[in-house]
Amino acid sequence: MKRTKLLPYLLLSNSVGVLVATSALAEVTPISQSPIIERSHLSEIEFPLTPVKGRVQQPESGKSAVVAQVDGNLVQITGVQLNPTEMGLDIILETSEGVALQAETRSEDNTLIADIPNAVLLLPEGEAFRQDNPVEGIASVIVTQQDVNSIRVTVTGTETIPTAEVMSSASGLVFSLTTAPDTAEMPPDAPEEIEIVVTAEPETGYRVPRATTGTRTDTPIRDVPQSIQVIPQEVIEDRQVTRLSELADNVSGVQPSVGYGGLPSNQTFIRGFRSGVNLRDGFRDFGFLSPRDVSNIERVEFLRGPASVLYGNLEPGGIVNTVTEQPLPYPFYEVSMTVGNYDFYRPTIDLTGPLTENRELLYRLNVAYENADSYRDFNENESIFIAPVLTWNIGPRTTLTTEVEYQNYNYVFDRGFRPEPEFLELPRSRFLGEPDFNDAEVDSFFGSYSFQHEFSDNWKFRQGFSAIIVNNDIREVNLRPLEDDRRTLPRRASMSDESQENYTLQNEFIAELQTGSIGHQILFGLDLSRYEFTYDFFGAPLASIDIFDPEYGAEPGDFEPSFAEEYGSNTIAFYMQDLIEVLPQLKILVGGRLDWSDIFYRNRFTDESINDLSEFAFSPRAGIVYQPTDSTSLYFSWAKSFNPQFFSRSRTDEAFEPERGEQFEIGVKQEFLDGRLAANLALYEITKQNVLTPDPIDPIFSIQAGEQTSRGIELEIVGEILPGWNIIATYAHTDAFVSEDNTIPEGDRLVGIPLNSASLWTTYEIQQGGLQGLGFGVGVFFVGDREARLPNTGLEIPSYVRADARLSYRRDNWQAAVNFKNLFNTEYYETQGFFLTPQAPFTILGTIAVEF
Structure with a gap:
């Protein structure tokens, strides 16, 4: 891997020229x-x-x-x-x-x-x-x-x-x-006007009262009969998050999931089930393969529970939506630099403002570069990320926004350890691949447009299109089960070319209507989408390694084709939703979605179509919210989900039914301190059916006899206790287990899900006096023990308590901060469902940011 330590400084020096040029363009403060x-x-x-x-x-x-x-x-x-x-x-x-x-x-x-x-x-x-x-x-x-x-x-x-x-x-x-207003269009006797631009104040603090993910409309969270937690940009900055999966620490019922061989992603376990699909500005993104940089993230919305009613085939646990920063109507420029141990360097640039005097054209540009070594032996990464956005205010009621994200990410492909007891005895730095072989490069492209037109105050149309194209070039050392001596690790080398293409066209109408005294916010839409994943794998023999005394330098043998496949789907979906205000204190949410999917699965070596079929699915949702006071919401909801089975067919060559999920949830949302602090308590039960399990007649094949259940309690408290004092506190009890199966014992816990977890992150910034601007932060995160394999073998991923801290100072247009992660050097592991990946020891990150 080619890495250049000089690039951070070159990038910062080049940014000065960009900043000067942009400042000259956007310095004019025009008249609306x-x-x-x-x-x-x-x-x-x-x-x-x-x-x-x-x-x-x-x-x-x-x-x-x-x-x-x-x-x-x-x-x-x-x-x-x-x-x-x-x-x-x-x-x-x-x-x-x-x-x-x-x-x-x-x-x-x-x-x-x-x-x-x-x-x-x-x-x-x-x-x-x-x-x-x-x-x-x-x-x-x-x-x-x-x-x-x-x-x-x-x-x-x-x-x-x-x-x-x-x-x-x-x-x-x-x-x-x-000082020289344009009065040419005003009649001589017209009254004097004071021209004002009303701009929405960006959400500040830790509490965000509104979200779009739960209803695809801008709706107060207290009006939605489902659990939604929003992590704003302030938390991302205060915790100095460099990987989106870190935010799972601050959301109850959510656990981070390791990315593909160490690839940064926003993959998570939500309410016991791993989310294979996420959202990027409301568009589907198979995030397992595509990296997601944090530099242009405005907020991250976690919707817990089935979301198929709005977004199609998904796991029933929930979904994560990352919302990107949009152009601002006034000039804003920020340059920051983050450095840390393990040779971590990360400069970023954020530029935004108007391009024309009348503010019809607005822009935003985010650029980030990252270059780092690792606490893992022989690991390193280098990334460049560029994300321009352009908004055209075509008229008072019409806007068009286009955005592009490009990221090139080079890293050492490293899955960590196998789920066997001996690996937990190894130092977390131990690398079991080959330093001169394990390597990966990802090119990720995201492009989208969003067109919105308001026909009137009550009718709105929105059309959005997105394209996500990702190409992965990977060289990996596969780890096999340990031999009988419990120290010799058989290995095999593999190379793969993998690509993902994801296209989505959304068309939506939103209407606000009255039928007598009853109000309606109606959403109906049509989605067209295509998803395709293609891969070619090649394998070669590779010498074993002693996990306790490794010697590197083995060369792979001759590579031969292993398998080459292509799968995906073409989908047409129609959905409707009505948020009904029966009374100011009583709201009902009902909705449903119809999906027609043509699923394909092809062997690229033989050009044989293996699993072509058509699926039809209906995903309903209903919920009710009762608000006895302005600060209290009581709710109940019921929802279903579906998820097609792409890969497998039965012993009799029949296609499998999609997995079906169903959830019941009750909860209370309570605001305190005049709305500055909010709490959410939820109780739920999710059942997922049609889970594949080995065929008892021939275990090579599968049958749909499995059922998994997750039930639990979640609590979060988020907001501002006193001016300058913010807090996020969470607790979750998640009982996720196998409820039916013909081979796995009923009651076995699902992999990677702790029975109990809790977290506290709080910051305080002095508001006045000689120390004004000085801030402190501390976090404590607890995760209970988790099963490492299914069926459960007795090997548990150990529980842990981890502590973080922060020291910051804000003055005028600049701020500096130092974050201490894993303050007491706790040893702990995360998983993606099979491999165990050691997490970082004590880490320091220091950041300086300047606004212009």
Whole structure:
């Protein structure tokens, strides 16, 4: 593998040129050209979750308003910055959180006045801020404490009132002033207008109240009768996550699953069942083969329980949806560098903003590079990731977003250890392949577009298309069962070319209707998809190795074809869903999906079609939510899933029925501290039927006599206890076992699933005083013992308790952090269902990030 330690520094130096060029392009703060919105009072303004643009006509009182985010606490304004622009001036009111600001604006003569409630001015230079003649056209800018809980910003123009544009940013609230507004289209007697862009405040803190995965619509989580937990970007940054599977630590009922030979993935066990398919912005992604970089992830949504009603053939445990960052309507640039032990280097770049003065075109670009050695002998990896996004605001109700992700990932293919007791005696660094042979390279491409048009306030159409193309070139040493001396490991060399193609076209209508006093949010859609997986394997003999005293350098013999196959499906699906509001406190969710799948399975050596068949499946879901108070939701749900059997046929050459899953779930969702803290308690039972098990007449074949059951309790508490103090606490009791089988003993536990698991991650950042911006974090993670094989052989993956810690400092436009992972050097293992992979010992990662 070719690796270049110089590349991180080259990438950072090149980023400076990119940053300068982009800054010059996006520095202009343009004026919105959107139509006038006839609203004048703060309580009447609707706040969407995605950036929208609008012009607020000044009413007779001369007042207009914009909201970034409001809560009941006083927000500290810790700094005022004035940044001249080509059109005028940006006034940035800096906060420690960059959130929770509200502004009410009005004009008097040549003066613009903005009052900001629920805020306190804490400036290092004094009790007020004043700057005279900061730019041409503006006589003065004054920021003062108006009363005990509000701040006033006063901007006086030299001749005319400046045009104001108000936006939320990561740093706080931005007043973008234009000193020469365009009045050509305004009649002479038209009232003066204050132009305002209303942008949704990005979710901050650990609690995210809304998600799309559960309903494919933007819906409050408390209204969905199913367990959903969202991990936002703040958690990813605070924990310094470099592999998405790490986030399973913070979700109850979810365990990480090892990627393909060490490939970074978001594969997990959810409620006892391994999720073979995940979602990328709502599109299906067979994540076992495709790496997933964290640099452009906005949040990760975990939906627990069957999701076939919206997404087709899946395991019944649940699904994970990664949501990518989207372009912002204002300039934002960030460069970061992470370094760690084991020669870990990871620079990243995040650039976003408008490409045109009227903000019709917005862009975002994420770039990440990674180069690292490993705690595993002879392991190393190198990755380059590029992800541009472009949004075209075609009109007030029409948008088109296109995005591309490309990743090249080179790594040493290493599955770890076999599930045999002797391997648990080895040091976690022990490598059992061949240093000069084990190697892998993955090229992953993801491209998509999303077109959305609102016909009216009540009708919306969305069309989305995605293409995922992945090519894997792998050289692997296969590990066989130990010989009788319990130290000699037979091995065999293999080479493979593997490719995955996944295409999806989604068409959806969303309607909000009333039938009398009953409200409906109706979703109906049509999906067209094609999935294909192709592989060619070649094998060669390779010398055995002593696992306790390895000697490397064995050369493979002559390679011969082993097998070459191709399988996949073409699917047409129609689905409908209705979220019914019977009463404000009573909501019912019903839905169903019809899937028609043509499944193919072909031997590429003989060009013989082995398992072509057509499948029809109906996947229903129903649930009810009762909300006795504004902070409490009680729910019950029932759902079914299906998952086709691609590979196998019976002894009589008959195709198998798809696996069928069914879940019953009850739960309560409770909010505390005015919604800043939320808890979810769920009880469930899942039954999966038609599980393949060996044919008692001829074990080479299978029959569908198996059934697996998972029942459990899950609890999570997420949110902000006090300003600056965030927490995620989880507990899960998961009893996942074989409930019917003709060969496996009933009651055997499913592989990799602990009976009990719990976690706590909490951070605190000092909010004021001389140490403001200093932060601390600590995490404790417990996983009980797990079975290593099925049928259970008595070999258990040992339980463990692991601790992490964090120290950070945030100041102005930069921050630095040091994360300590596995603080006490705990030895523990993860699995993908068979192999045991030792996890990292004590690890340090340090990060510096600068915003521009």
